[in-house]
Amino acid sequence: MLNFDLSKSPFMHCKELSLVNFKNYQEANLGFSEKFNCFAGNNGAGKTNVLDAIYYLSFCKSFANPVDSQNIRFEEDFFVVQGKYQVNGQEDDLYCGLKRNQRKVFKRNKKEYDRLSDHIGVYPLVLLSPGDTQLILGGSEDRRKFIDGVISQYNKEYLQRLLTYNRALQQRNALLKVFAEKRRFDEASLEIWDEQLIQNGVYILKERKLFFRDFLPVFNNYYATLSGENETVTIEYQAAAGEDNYREKLLEARERDRIAQYTTMGIHKDDLLFMINGNPVKKFGSQGQQKSFIIALKLAQFAFTKKVKGFTPILLFDDVFDKLDAERVQHLMQLVSKEDFGQVFVSDTHASRIEKLFKSIGAECKIFIVDQGSIAKTKTINAQ
Amino acid sequence: METFSSRLLQAAVEEFSRLPGIGKKTALRLVLHLLRQEKEDVIRFSEAISRLRQEVIYCTQCHNISDQALCEICRSPRRDNTVICVVEDIRDVIAIENTGQFHGLYHVLGGIISPMDGIGPNDLAIDSLQQRVEKNKETIQEVILALSTTMEGDTTNFYLFKKLKPYHVGISVIARGIAIGDDLEYADEVTLGRSIINRTPYQNSLTK
Numbered sequence: 310m311l312n313f314d315l316s317k318s319p320f321m322h323c324k325e326l327s328l329v330n331f332k333n334y335q336e337a338n339l340g341f342s343e344k345f346n347c348f349a350g351n352n353g354a355g356k357t358n359v360l361d362a363i364y365y366l367s368f369c370k371s372f373a374n375p376v377d378s379q380n381i382r383f384e385e386d387f388f389v390v391q392g393k394y395q396v397n398g399q400e401d402d403l404y405c406g407l408k409r410n411q412r413k414v415f416k417r418n419k420k421e422y423d424r425l426s427d428h429i430g431v432y433p434l435v436l437l438s439p440g441d442t443q444l445i446l447g448g449s450e451d452r453r454k455f456i457d458g459v460i461s462q463y464n465k466e467y468l469q470r471l472l473t474y475n476r477a478l479q480q481r482n483a484l485l486k487v488f489a490e491k492r493r494f495d496e497a498s499l500e501i502w503d504e505q506l507i508q509n510g511v512y513i514l515k516e517r518k519l520f521f522r523d524f525l526p527v528f529n530n531y532y533a534t535l536s537g538e539n540e541t542v543t544i545e546y547q548a549a550a551g552e553d554n555y556r557e558k559l560l561e562a563r564e565r566d567r568i569a570q571y572t573t574m575g576i577h578k579d580d581l582l583f584m585i586n587g588n589p590v591k592k593f594g595s596q597g598q599q600k601s602f603i604i605a606l607k608l609a610q611f612a613f614t615k616k617v618k619g620f621t622p623i624l625l626f627d628d629v630f631d632k633l634d635a636e637r638v639q640h641l642m643q644l645v646s647k648e649d650f651g652q653v654f655v656s657d658t659h660a661s662r663i664e665k666l667f668k669s670i671g672a673e674c675k676i677f678i679v680d681q682g683s684i685a686k687t688k689t690i691n692a693q
Numbered sequence: 694m695e696t697f698s699s700r701l702l703q704a705a706v707e708e709f710s711r712l713p714g715i716g717k718k719t720a721l722r723l724v725l726h727l728l729r730q731e732k733e734d735v736i737r738f739s740e741a742i743s744r745l746r747q748e749v750i751y752c753t754q755c756h757n758i759s760d761q762a763l764c765e766i767c768r769s770p771r772r773d774n775t776v777i778c779v780v781e782d783i784r785d786v787i788a789i790e791n792t793g794q795f796h797g798l799y800h801v802l803g804g805i806i807s808p809m810d811g812i813g814p815n816d817l818a819i820d821s822l823q824q825r826v827e828k829n830k831e832t833i834q835e836v837i838l839a840l841s842t843t844m845e846g847d848t849t850n851f852y853l854f855k856k857l858k859p860y861h862v863g864i865s866v867i868a869r870g871i872a873i874g875d876d877l878e879y880a881d882e883v884t885l886g887r888s889i890i891n892r893t894p895y896q897n898s899l900t901k
Contacts, residue, residue, distance in 0.1 A: 465882040473844045480845070484808035498814055501806070501852045505844060 319620040321432065322652035323363060324400075325393040330382035332358040333682035342675040342689065344646070345653050345667060349660035350679035356656035359679070360436075360625045363654060366392045366403045367434040367623070369415055369425045377407050394432060397620060403432070430462065433622035435611045437629050441603045445591050449580035456581070459610050460520050463617040467516050470509045474576070477505035482571045489570050503559055510576045511555050514548060517576075521546050527612050532605035535640050542590075542602065545582040549574050596632045604629065604641060611650070621651030630657050638666065646672035664690060754825065756801040756818050758783050766790075766799060773797045775834040779822065779853065781805055781841060789839065797837075800825065805840055805849040814852060822853070826860050835863040842869050868893075 322343050328334040333355045348356035357373065361380075364372045371380055381388045387408040394401045404416040415422050422428050443451045461468040481502035488494050525544060532542045550558035562574035583590040583602060590602050614622050624645060630638050645653050657663050660678055667674035673693045678686040697703040702724065709720035727735050751757070752764035759765070766772060766786075776797030780786055786799050802817045826833055836857055840846035854864055870888030871880050880888075 466886065469883045476844045477848070480808050480848070484813075487808055487811075487813070495813075497855070498806070498808075498852070501848045501855070504851055505848055 319397050320651050321394065321396045321620045321623065323366070323392050323394050323623060326359070326362060326366075327389075327391045328359075328362055329387075329389040330385040331362055331388040331390055332380055332382060334358060335382060335682060337682075337684055339677065339684065341652070342673050343652055344672055344693075345655065345674035347655045347657060347663045347667070347674060347676045348679050349657055349663055349676060351658065354679040355682045356679050357627050358682075359677075360627050360654055360656055362390045363392070363623065363625060364434060364436060365390050365405050366394075367432045368429055369405065369413070372436055372438060372440075377413055378409055381407065381409060396432070401432075433614045433618050434625060435607055435614060435622050436625045436627065437604060437607050438625075438627040439631070441607070442599065444603055444606065445583060445594070445599050449578070452581040453577075453579065455606070455610075456517060456520065456524075459524075459613050460516060462614060464516060467513065470512050474506065474509040474513060477502050477509070478572055478575070478577055481506065485566055485570045485572070488567065494567060499563070503556075506572070506575055507556050507559060511552050513576045514550075514555070514579075515552055517546060517579075524609055524613070528605050528609040531608040531644070532601065534644050535601045535605060535637055536598075537636065537640065540586055540598070542605070543584045545584065547580045547582050548576070549578050597634060597637065600629070600632050601637060608644075621649075624650065624653045626653065626655045628656055630662070639669070642666060642670055642672075646670050664688075667691065755799045756803060756821070757786055757799055771796070774829075774832055776837065777822075777825070777833060777835075778837040778839050780839050781846075785839065802840075802849075805843075805845045806852060807845045817849075819853065819856065823856055826857055826862060830860050830862065833862050835865060838864065838866045 320343070323341055325341065326337075326339045328337045328339075330336075333353075337359075339359070348359055350356050361371050361373050364370075365380075370377070374380055387406065389404070389406045391405075392403045394403060402416075402418050404414070404419075406414045413425070415425055415428060417428065417431075444455055457467075457471055461471070481499070484499060484502065488499075521544070528544065529542065532540075558574050562572075565573050583594075585594050585598055585602070588594075590599055594602065611622060611624065629641070633641070644650070655663070660676060663674070663676055667690055671691055673689070673691045675687060675689045677684050678688075697706065705724045705727075706717065706720045709715055709723050710717050712720075715723070727738070748760075750759055750762070752759040752767055753762050754767045755764060757764045757766065761768075773796045776795075777800050778789060778795060778797055779800045779802060780789065781802055781804060783801060786801060789795050789799075800818065800822050802819065802822070804812050804817055806812060806814055806817065826836065836853075838850045838853060840849055850866055857864055868891065870884060870891060871877065877885060
């Protein structure tokens with residue numbers, strides 16, 4: 310059982326960040342507060358780009374633009390993002406560099422990684438960005454991806470089984486297409502793929518249900534804190550089959566699969582139903598409620614990641630204040646200002662709003678005024 | 694497309710570059726190398742290739758590459774004909790032979806089941822394996838499945854298992870787990886986990 314005692318956790322934070330030719334920054338050197346760091350400025354000034362650089366150092370890629378070379382400053386040949394991190398009293402240097410038409414180089418303490426995947430997860434980070442609305446508005450795939458990502462962090466077998474399942478699914482679908490082309494249906498060749506889907510599908514289903522048992526209370530708790538406990542929210546896992554009747558359900562769907570030429574039943578079709586006061590959030594939640602829902606999901610993800618890693622991940626809030634009422638913003642920032650959360654990075658268009666907010670909360674906050682790819686001014690309030 | 698001063702040169706380069714792993718530049722290097730060799734050597738080279746393609750035959754029993762209807766392994770009186778090891782292709786036969794640990798016979802499937810690559814059970818030597826086991830069910834005691842440890846390999850194993858079950862021969866699968874000489878801390882978690890589940894009695898490691 311995972312235990313969610315969030316108090317007094319060891320702490321990870323980024324102390325310094327330096328950018329060269331990264332997006333609209335020619336050169337910038339930033340020193341951070343251990344707690345809140347806020348970037349304020351107009352649209353296009355480069356607030357999100359700083360958050361993206363921090364994201365780069367955790368995930369070896371951008372959250373905004375998947376094409377690495379397009380993150381090089383216009384008409385330059387390379388970019389470098391470097392960060393100094395402190396984890397459990399130890400200081401680590403991270404380096405990410407890209408030259409045009411060359412391989413991305415990623416180093417930790419001056420030593421290059423053999424595989425980038427070895428780095429991902431070592432400096433955990435949870436991002437909240439406007440794109441997260443896909444979790445509610447997008448297809449079921451977005452929601453499965455979210456839970457699969459959280460479970461894979463602490464259960465390597467889950468990830469392995471999921472990859473195997475998806476591969477078997479592709480093979481089975483290819484086979485169903487072959488059957489249709491040749492107008493011949495061979496049960497014996499289909500059954501062997503069914504077996505892979507059943508073995509791995511039942512495992513995945515069980516793990517997802519176990520995960521929800523732990524995840525839901527954490528999520529509910531965060532939502533209540535954000536909304537001021539005026540609304541009841543739940544998440545239902547909608548499964549096409551249970552662990553006990555998975556085999557029968559797959560068999561039942563076989564005729565349908567034959568006609569559709571793809572696999573119509575299985576954990577790859579399962580969905581999460583997000584409910585607010587008994588109604589689907591997608592249709593009946595206001596934009597602010599939807600946003601609160603997503604924030605609570607992400608904070609619950611944060612709690613899981615922290616539990617797995619044993620220290621607090623970094624939180625990035627990209628433009629989260631948009632569409633949230635002042636009360637919810639206050640609740641959110643008060644929540645993450647507590648000891649059980651670590652370093653937080655926030656981007657917002659209004660410096661005055663930020664300053665007022667953090668003055669009322671009383672937490673240390675370093676404000677960076679961003680203008681046209683450079684830091685025009687910094688100011689620390691409530692310095693500790 | 695690059696153009697060469699000679700059409701002969703161009704044709705040769707194009708043929709070479711059709712080989713797997715050979716690009717235009719490597720092809721040109723190989724062709725120029727051949728041009729620098731003695732004529733006899735190059736003729737011997739080209740004859741070896743054309744005879745290979747024209748004269749090579751596959752063993753009628755195990756589908757290994759052979760010069761005669763039955764390959765050397767199937768013909769050998771010293772081989773143990775109670776055990777058949779099923780492999781994907783001829784390279785696997787060579788690899789297992791090099792271990793010196795196996796003295797039985799082989800059966801080369803010619804691939805593994807993968808609908809995405811257009812390979813179904815009928816494209817592989819599965820029927821002939823079934824017939825072979827049927828015909829020799831008095832002598833054959835064990836069939837060893839030695840396919841890749843990929844999902845497709847596992848699936849093919851399962852298919853073979855279902856096809857061979859009625860003949861009441863022993864069906865085994867090669868062990869998967871920690872490689873000899875590996876440090877446990879560097880083993881991936883799935884492999885290490887499998888090694889724990891499929892542990893073997895210590896006694897076995899003493900006797901072999």
